[in-house]
Amino acid sequence: xxxxxxxxxxxxxxxxxxxxxxxxxxxxxxxxxxxxxxxxxxxxxxxxxxxxxxxxxxxxxxxxxxxxxxxxxxxxxxxxxxxxxxxxxxxxxxxxxxxxxxxxxxxxxxxxxxxxxxxxxxxxxxxxxxxxxxxxxxxxxxxxxxxxxxxxxxxxxxxxxxxxxxxxxxxxxxxxxxxxxxxxxxxxxxxxxxxxxxxxxxxxxxxxxxxxxxxxxxxxxxxxxxxxxxxxxxxxxxxxxxxxxxxxxxxxxxxxxxxxxxxxxxxxxxxxxxxxxxxxxxxxxxxxxxxxxxxxxxxxxxxxxxxxxxxxxxxxxxxxxxxxxxxxxxxxxxxxxxxxxxxxxxxxxxxxxxxxxxxxxxxxxxxxxxxxxxxxxxxxxxxxxxxxxxxx
Numbered sequence: 001x002x003x004x005x006x007x008x009x010x011x012x013x014x015x016x017x018x019x020x021x022x023x024x025x026x027x028x029x030x031x032x033x034x035x036x037x038x039x040x041x042x043x044x045x046x047x048x049x050x051x052x053x054x055x056x057x058x059x060x061x062x063x064x065x066x067x068x069x070x071x072x073x074x075x076x077x078x079x080x081x082x083x084x085x086x087x088x089x090x091x092x093x094x095x096x097x098x099x100x101x102x103x104x105x106x107x108x109x110x111x112x113x114x115x116x117x118x119x120x121x122x123x124x125x126x127x128x129x130x131x132x133x134x135x136x137x138x139x140x141x142x143x144x145x146x147x148x149x150x151x152x153x154x155x156x157x158x159x160x161x162x163x164x165x166x167x168x169x170x171x172x173x174x175x176x177x178x179x180x181x182x183x184x185x186x187x188x189x190x191x192x193x194x195x196x197x198x199x200x201x202x203x204x205x206x207x208x209x210x211x212x213x214x215x216x217x218x219x220x221x222x223x224x225x226x227x228x229x230x231x232x233x234x235x236x237x238x239x240x241x242x243x244x245x246x247x248x249x250x251x252x253x254x255x256x257x258x259x260x261x262x263x264x265x266x267x268x269x270x271x272x273x274x275x276x277x278x279x280x281x282x283x284x285x286x287x288x289x290x291x292x293x294x295x296x297x298x299x300x301x302x303x304x305x306x307x308x309x310x311x312x313x314x315x316x317x318x319x320x321x322x323x324x325x326x327x328x329x330x331x332x333x334x335x336x337x338x339x340x341x342x343x344x345x346x347x348x349x350x351x352x353x354x355x356x357x358x359x360x361x362x363x364x365x366x367x368x369x370x371x372x373x374x375x376x377x378x379x380x381x382x383x384x385x386x387x388x389x390x391x392x
Contacts, residue, residue: 076111077111078111079111079112080108080109080110080111080115081106081107081108082106082107082108082109082117083105083106083107084102084103084104084105084107084119085104085119086104086123087104087121087122087123087124088104088119088120088121088122089101089102089103089119089120089122089173089175089178090102090103090107090109090117090118090119091117091118091119091120091178091179091182092107092109092115092116092117093115093116093117093118094109094110094114094115095114095115096116098179098182098183101178101179102117118182120173120178120181120182121173122172122173122174122175122178123172123175124172124173125170125171125172125242126170126171126172126189127168127169127170127171128168128169128171128189128192128193128196129166129168130152130153130166130167130168130169130193130196130197130200131148131149131152131153131164131165131166131167131247132146132147132148132149132152132153132166133146133147133149134146134147135147148166150164152197153165153166154252155200155201155204155205156201156204156205157204157205157207157208157209157212158204158205158206158207158208158209159208159209161208161209161251162251162252163204163209163212163213163249163250163251163252164248164249164250164251164252164253165200165204165212165246165248165249166247166248166249167196167200167224167244167245167246167247168244168245168247169192169193169196169228169241169243169244169245170241170242170243170244170245171192171239171240171241171242172239172240172242173238173239173240174238174239174240177236177238178238179238180236180237180238181237181238181239182238184235184236184237184238185235185237185238188237188238188239191232191235191237191239192228192232192237192239192241195228195231195232195235196224196228196241196244198231199224199227199228199231200220200224202227203220203223203224203227204220207220209251209259210262210263210266212249213249213250213251213259213263214263214266217246217249220246221243221244221245221246222244224244224246225241225243225244228241228244229241319334
């Protein structure tokens with residue numbers, strides 16, 4: 001052994017009387033050679049001697065005791081100084097009761113056990129994942145894997161279906177009320193998680209699964225954030241909900257293929273509805289334009305017919321007035337005009353009234369048509385000659 005007496009002859013024990021005094025300055029007592037415990041009185045005496053040497057005057061007088069008490073009190077008071085970082089808020093308590101909230105910088109509070117200071121990071125953003133857990137992959141360093149937590153993610157919808165909802169809540173301590181976070185809630189993080197999950201279950205339970213999967217996904221996030229903040233404010237938890245991120249909303253894995261088929265069918269229905277609306281938007285204006293055109297044509301035809309009828313009536317009245325003044329002349333004129341209209345486009349044979357037979361005449365119209373190809377405009381004059389010939 002390191003303390004064995006190597007100069008002895010017979011290999012005695014480590015502490016031999018007269019040779020090695022032992023660890024406490026004395027050898028073993030008694031005939032059995034056993035060890036004795038240290039002398040406590042001797043240790044106390046030595047401690048008092050050292051303390052006397054350190055104290056002024058070298059003794060335990062009144063001044064020495066006062067100086068010692070002053071040093072101890074000064075050191076105790078100095079322990080009440082503390083520093084608050086820029087991202088923190090200090091919560092001071094005296095005998096366990098909240099007294100003051102301190103900002104960043106150097107501050108002071110009653111030292112322990114009278115006072116205590118709790119420092120909270122009020123600017124740090126915290127996140128809570130609900131419906132899954134992110135763990136490190138032991139097979140691949142620096143990689144994480146996502147593990148589903150079905151008891152959190154599976155929720156009942158308003159139409160009695162099941163939806164697999166995974167979302168994340170981002171929150172921080174309320175800088176205006178950090179004392180509420182420190183004293184009103186025992187486990188703030190667990191409280192935020194429980195309230196967020198309860199609120200999401202309530203919102204999902206009021207909504208049909210098709211709306212959750214399609215149109216109303218973006219409406220769930222602000223609704224969940226607002227309702228979660230309202231519940232935490234009622235608890236006076238001192239927590240601000242910054243954002244609720246809906247990461248995924250899917251049907252259960254067993255029926256996800258059927259839901260995808262339903263979603264595809266709904267998309268086809270929406271597409272066909274949009275095409276039908278586009279066709280209606282194109283056809284309806286055309287039909288309305290055609291209807292308006294027909295109405296306008298009918299209005300024009302009516303105006304034309306009425307105007308012609310009124311003109312014919314006015315002409316008849318004028319002819320009747322002339323007929324009243326000169327019946328024979330008017331009758332003869334009406335007859336001539338009628339024959340002119342009837343015989344204008346027909347072949348004519350002129351017969352003399354005196355019984356001489358057919359009166360020959362030169363067909364100037366046919367000759368002019370063959371020679372120059374000019375349209376026949378002299379035909380209306382022939383009936384006048386004919387009529388004159390008939391009158392003769």
